[in-house]
Amino acid sequence: AQSVTQLGSHVSVSEGALVLLRCNYSSSVPPYLFWYVQYPNQGLQLLLKYTSAATLVKGINGFEAEFKKSETSFHLTKPSAHMSDAAEYFCAVGRGQRTDKLIFGTGTRLQVFP
């Protein structure tokens, strides 16, 4: 079975500060891991994904995440927060098998203060 835990339902940072959103996963098979962002009243937009290639993954809007197998983690970071980063962020895990689905965490709401 697979699962995802996102630590911290709310994270607040000042504009220009480091953003760190935490995600830990559980999977009995090598996982595919994803971060999605959801702006108010919108669907999900893919930020980045890990699919067993490079462990440091760079995504859109300056975000990146590092896959750490020993820690079963896939934390999302951004060196300098921007006001436009305020949104809900979801970590998800999949298996890449024929009948696959994504299992999502409960989300982290990021607030950015001026």
Next chain:
Amino acid sequence: DAGVTQSPTHLIKTRGQQVTLRCSPKSGHDTVSWYQQALGQGPQFIFQYYEEEERQRGNFPDRFSGHQFPNYSSELNVNALLLGDSALYLCASSPEPGQTRYGYTFGSGTRLTVV
């Protein structure tokens, strides 16, 4: 290139009614999945359609059913609506089953309110 399109964007229904939500996948995608996102929660997998058949189903009752058409578009039907069915329903498409390595493409969703 159009992404995933869903209709309607908002819907209000009464308990006990039936509802149909529609999804057109991204061009080049033939697999459609549906997710339910309750307020303050992450999306939950409902089911996936490929080659006009339901291929996998999440932990949802039979009141939730679907269909995929030859042009790969899909419908989600919910019968005997309950207040707890109020949620954002998201459609996601992918090039083929098992291709989660590409990351699914999601639509903007249909906000269903049951009163």
